[in-house]
Amino acid sequence: MMDPEYAPEYAIVVPTVGRPGLAELLRPVLEAPEESAPSDVVVVDDRPEDEATGPLPGIDDPRVRTLRTGGRGPATARQAGWQSCTAPWIVFLDDDVRPPWDWAHRLRGDLRSVPRGVAGTQGRIVVPRPEGRRPTDSERNTIALERARWITADLALRRSALERVGGFDTRFRRAYREDTDLALRLEDAGFRLRQGARVCVHPLAEGRPRASLSAQRGNADDVLMRHLHGTRWRERVEEPRGTLRSHLITTALPLAALAATVKGHPRLAAAAGALWAARTVGFAARRIVAGPARFDEWVDMALTSVAIPPLAVWYRGVGELRYARAHRRPSVRAVLFDRDGTLVEDVPYNGDPDRVVPRPGAAEAVALAREHGLAVAVVTNQSGIGRKMITEEDVAAVNRRIDRLIGPVDLWSLCPHREEDGCSCRKPRPGMVVGAAWALGVAPAECAVVGDIGADVEAAAAAGARGILVPTPRTREEEVRGAPEVAEDPFAAVSRLVEGGRT
Numbered sequence: 001m002m003d004p005e006y007a008p009e010y011a012i013v014v015p016t017v018g019r020p021g022l023a024e025l026l027r028p029v030l031e032a033p034e035e036s037a038p039s040d041v042v043v044v045d046d047r048p049e050d051e052a053t054g055p056l057p058g059i060d061d062p063r064v065r066t067l068r069t070g071g072r073g074p075a076t077a078r079q080a081g082w083q084s085c086t087a088p089w090i091v092f093l094d095d096d097v098r099p100p101w102d103w104a105h106r107l108r109g110d111l112r113s114v115p116r117g118v119a120g121t122q123g124r125i126v127v128p129r130p131e132g133r134r135p136t137d138s139e140r141n142t143i144a145l146e147r148a149r150w151i152t153a154d155l156a157l158r159r160s161a162l163e164r165v166g167g168f169d170t171r172f173r174r175a176y177r178e179d180t181d182l183a184l185r186l187e188d189a190g191f192r193l194r195q196g197a198r199v200c201v202h203p204l205a206e207g208r209p210r211a212s213l214s215a216q217r218g219n220a221d222d223v224l225m226r227h228l229h230g231t232r233w234r235e236r237v238e239e240p241r242g243t244l245r246s247h248l249i250t251t252a253l254p255l256a257a258l259a260a261t262v263k264g265h266p267r268l269a270a271a272a273g274a275l276w277a278a279r280t281v282g283f284a285a286r287r288i289v290a291g292p293a294r295f296d297e298w299v300d301m302a303l304t305s306v307a308i309p310p311l312a313v314w315y316r317g318v319g320e321l322r323y324a325r326a327h328r329r330p331s332v333r334a335v336l337f338d339r340d341g342t343l344v345e346d347v348p349y350n351g352d353p354d355r356v357v358p359r360p361g362a363a364e365a366v367a368l369a370r371e372h373g374l375a376v377a378v379v380t381n382q383s384g385i386g387r388k389m390i391t392e393e394d395v396a397a398v399n400r401r402i403d404r405l406i407g408p409v410d411l412w413s414l415c416p417h418r419e420e421d422g423c424s425c426r427k428p429r430p431g432m433v434v435g436a437a438w439a440l441g442v443a444p445a446e447c448a449v450v451g452d453i454g455a456d457v458e459a460a461a462a463a464g465a466r467g468i469l470v471p472t473p474r475t476r477e478e479e480v481r482g483a484p485e486v487a488e489d490p491f492a493a494v495s496r497l498v499e500g501g502r503t
């Protein structure tokens with residue numbers, strides 16, 4: 001039964017570019033009754049350094065913390081925001097939404113009903129329609145938010161899930177694809193997201209003039225999406241295919257007309273020109289028909305319809321150049337391998353270097369990790385030392401042989417104790433994992449432990465690291481069932497870490 005008093009602890013993170021109405025946004029949050037109030041409210045001021053002259057208007061509540069990210073975009077701002085919080089839930093709100101008065105109460109209900117394995121819950125976005133007319137082009141873009149999945153306008157995420165995937169990818173500088181990218185990486189890590197019951201209002205803002213032109217920059221972000229998630233990412237987020245192909249044809253036609261003129265084919269040139277005109281008129285007509293019957297909107301649609309196709313193609317090219325070598329960043333910075341049964345065949349209490357036999361995929365796993373700049377450590381229980389069956393020197397000799405065969409390894413970490421010694425380092429306890437992370441200069445959350453038994457992945461979980469089980473025939477079936485992640489061998493485990501994808 002759910003405890004009726006249970007109130008999940010959450011922090012609110014609002015990146016802002018200084019839009020007015022921030023105080024209004026925060027009011028339902030700050031005035032919420034104690035049982036549904038956030039433990040932390042962070043406003044991330046992302047105005048460019050030269051614009052951010054004074055404090056943010058309307059933010060003088062002592063419960064609100066302010067961070068500055070100096071105009072590096074919403075992904076960076078959200079990243080700085082959540083990483084400064086300790087609450088187990090992080091709720092992202094955009095600075096242009098208006099939570100209704102009961103929002104915090106409904107959020108609490110949403111958080112309480114999220115099952116394990118679900119990384120987060122999305123608020124429903126409602127966009128009030130303009131009265132007595134059809135929405136303009138820029139208003140239609142805002143209305144489309146109602147159907148978008150996993151947008152950060154109102155998104156609550158588990159801190160542990162954000163840590164698992166490394167949070168936002170700060171290469172996304174615009175408010176466009178950074179949330180879709182995060183959602184796909186969460187899905188890749190095995191998390192699900194669900195729709196909450198709470199509602200957030202997104203008012204129709206006054207569209208900036210020619211917003212449809214600057215929106216074409218998004219074509220560059222789409223290139224990054226393709227590099228990170230493959231060519232089928234639109235299908236995964238149930239988005240219709242992009243319009244770039246059509247823009248490419250429209251853009252090519254005037255060039256073809258020019259080429260035909262130069263080559264002395266006037267009829268061909270006229271045909272290409274006519275086709276361009278027809279396509280442009282068709283494009284403009286589709287946008288005009290959907291909007292309000294207003295002269296200024298017609299003019300705007302006609303002019304931007306000429307400019308959009310070449311701009312879209314241009315930014316696509318910009319993206320192809322800028323992200324030509326982009327690939328997914330590993331969310332881990334270090335791999336901690338178990339030794340016996342993972343990197344080498346398990347020879348109980350082995351003190352003899354000649355009996356070292358690498359396991360399949362072990363050398364390749366270490367090489368792949370190093371290739372991607374990950375630190376590599378070995379964390380191994382060697383209770384044979386505590387039992388006086390082997391000496392530390394024996395173990396060191398074996399480790400040197402392993403290092404030669406499959407290394408180099410950055411750090412060897414061993415626990416010499418017996419179970420009954422009650423130490424904090426022996427796996428499944430977290431001591432060795434935390435200590436290795438510290439020695440490598442990374443956070444435990446940035447480490448993955450790869451091992452062949454339950455104690456390995458349990459130690460990982462206890463330390464806040466990611467655990468991947470690589471079972472051998474001797475691994476118990478319930479350990480396989482209980483493991484958060486399972487890979488075929490160490491190489492498959494590291495592949496998953498560096499690609500971030502499903503294996």
Ligand SMILES: [Mg+2]
Nearest residue numbers: 338340341452
């Ligand atoms: Mg083992």
